[in-house]
Amino acid sequence: MRNEREYRNLQAVPAPARLTRRRIVAGLAAGVATPLASSLAPLAAAQDATPEATPGATPVAIDIAELPLKTPGQLTVHADQPLYEPWFIDNDPTNGEGFESALVYALAEELGFTRDQVEWGYTAFNASYAPGPKPFDFYITEVSITEPRKEAVAFSDGYYSTPFVIIAPDDSPVQEATALADLRQYRFGTLVNSSYASYITETIQPEPDISVYNTNADALQALANEQVDVNVESLQIAEEVIADQFPELGIVGILPGPGTELGMVFELDSPLVPFINQALANLKADGALDDLIAEWLPAPPEYPQISE
Numbered sequence: 001m002r003n004e005r006e007y008r009n010l011q012a013v014p015a016p017a018r019l020t021r022r023r024i025v026a027g028l029a030a031g032v033a034t035p036l037a038s039s040l041a042p043l044a045a046a047q048d049a050t051p052e053a054t055p056g057a058t059p060v061a062i063d064i065a066e067l068p069l070k071t072p073g074q075l076t077v078h079a080d081q082p083l084y085e086p087w088f089i090d091n092d093p094t095n096g097e098g099f100e101s102a103l104v105y106a107l108a109e110e111l112g113f114t115r116d117q118v119e120w121g122y123t124a125f126n127a128s129y130a131p132g133p134k135p136f137d138f139y140i141t142e143v144s145i146t147e148p149r150k151e152a153v154a155f156s157d158g159y160y161s162t163p164f165v166i167i168a169p170d171d172s173p174v175q176e177a178t179a180l181a182d183l184r185q186y187r188f189g190t191l192v193n194s195s196y197a198s199y200i201t202e203t204i205q206p207e208p209d210i211s212v213y214n215t216n217a218d219a220l221q222a223l224a225n226e227q228v229d230v231n232v233e234s235l236q237i238a239e240e241v242i243a244d245q246f247p248e249l250g251i252v253g254i255l256p257g258p259g260t261e262l263g264m265v266f267e268l269d270s271p272l273v274p275f276i277n278q279a280l281a282n283l284k285a286d287g288a289l290d291d292l293i294a295e296w297l298p299a300p301p302e303y304p305q306i307s308e
Contacts, residue, residue, distance in 0.1 A: 005067075006091070006278065010141075012055075025253040026103045030294065036157040041063070050052055055220060056082075059168060059208045063111060064111065064112050064117070065110075067272065068113070068270070068271040068272050069137055069272065070135070070136065070137050072168045072273045073111050073117060074117055074118075074119050075108050075111070075117060075119065075137055075139060076119050076121060076124040076136050076137045077093070077104050077118060077119070077120055077134070077136060077137065077139070078120070078121045078122060078127075078128070078135065078136035078138075078139045079093045079100075079119070079121075079122065079139065079140060079141045080122070080123070080124060080125040080128070081121075081122055082217065083098075083141065083241050084142075084236075084237050084241070085098060085240045086098055086099055086133055086236055086296045086297055087099050087100040087101075087141070087142055087236065087237075087239065087245050087246070088100060088101050089101070093120045094118075094120050094202060094225060094296050096115070096298055099160070099292055099293070099297050100141070100142070102142070102287075102292050102296060103159060103283075103292055103296070104118065104140060105118065106283055106288060106289075106292065106306070107276060107279045107280060110279040110282055110283060111275065111276075111279050113272060121135065121136060123135065123136060123139055125141055125143070125191075125215070125216075126192065126214070127194060128141070128143060128265045129143060129149045129152060129153045129265055130152060130153075131152040131153075131268075132152075132268070133267060134153075134265075134267040135232065137266070137270075137272055138264040138266050138270075138272070138276060139264065139265040139266075140265075142157075142162075142237070142262055143262060143263060143264075143265050144163035144194075144195035144260035144261065144262060144263075145158060145197070145260075145261050145262070145263040146195060152268060153265050153266060153267065153268050153287070154237050154265075154266040154269060154270050154273050154279060155245060155263035155264065155265060155266070156263045156266070156268065156269055156273060156276050156277055157263060157280055157281070158261035158263050158264065158279060159261065159262055159263065159264070159278045159289065160261070160262045160293065160297070161185075161258065161261045161262070162234045162235055162236060162260060162262065163234070163235050163254050163255065163258075163259035164196070164199055164232050164233070164234060164235070164254070164256060164259050164260065165232070165233060165234070165235050165238045165251050165252070165253065165254050165258070165303065166183065166230055166231075166232060166251070166252040166253055166255060166306060167223070167230070167231050167232075167233055167238050167242065167249050167250065167251055167252065168186075168231070168249065168252055169223070169226070169248055169249055169250070170248060170249065170250045171248075172229065172230075174186055174229055174230045174252055175250065175252055177252055177253070177306065178304065178306065178307060179281075179305060179306060179307045179308070180203065180204055180255075180256070180308055181306070183204055183206065183306070184204065184205060184206050185206070185207055185208075185210045186206060186208070186229035187206070187210075187211065187228045187229045187230070188200050188204070188206050188208075188210045188211070188229070188230055188231065188232070189210070189211040189212075189213060189219045189220050189222045189227065189230075189231055190210060190211075190212060190213070190219050190231060190232060191212070191213060191214075191215065191216045191226030192212040192213060192214060194216075195260045196231075196232040196233065197210065197212060197256070199232055199257070200232055203256075204232075204255075209252040211227070211228050216233075217230065218236075219231055220233075220241055220245070220246060220249075223246075223247065223249065224246045224249065230252075232255065234260065235251075235254070235300055235303075236257070236297060236300075238251055239300065241250070244269050251303055252304070252305040252306070253303055253304035253305060254303050254304070254305050254306065255306050256293070256305070256306060256307065263271075264276060282284075
């Protein structure tokens, strides 16, 4: 069950600096209505509305006081509870450990924030992409970018794509499945309004009704309790929960399709999105994002492929 508390007055834990630059590529603020955008207008005129990393482009120093933030001079980032490895370590987003925590601090440094200017808070996963105002500058907890969600919130560019897998008890006949058709007879449990639920409904199309749960933890517990037969998870979460929480479960195989692309969530039409996208583009261009992936999301072992 997710903990309904907020992180309050958390102090960022010092860690070795990974990136030592305060730059955003020329043209970052194209289309962003802020004082900074006006000052960069001559540079922005030559750029598309969505900024892209340009090899060899002249860096532009960012004054964080000019950024469109919820709290001036502070980057407010929210995450869910509980937090799973390898995305976060020790259920603590402030320690800079785990892929998504490390990514946030790398983005913050790219924009010119110090670690103690990053303030973490809690928002429930489903609430992160619900319509309405948000208490955060952006949210990060493995949120899939989907077209329906884009109607209620804004997303950053994708920062990681992860495949979906089937998990089931080790002693279940589900473990013998090799194709989607083999899975359609089983009872699925999943997180409500999630990309998992969409994949089950649209791609697998099981014969029994799908059981939906308010949290992913509840869906996993239902599987462990044999209230349902099978579940869909992202690969990294599946590996983590099997290793640390439900050793009686196992990965059946990797599902067909591209899986899901993860993005940071913003209030709809947030003017901060282009700044974060450019910082992310810089991390992609100079290899820093690949370094984080290699450190925190190593290549998984070979799993069977479920055919269509």
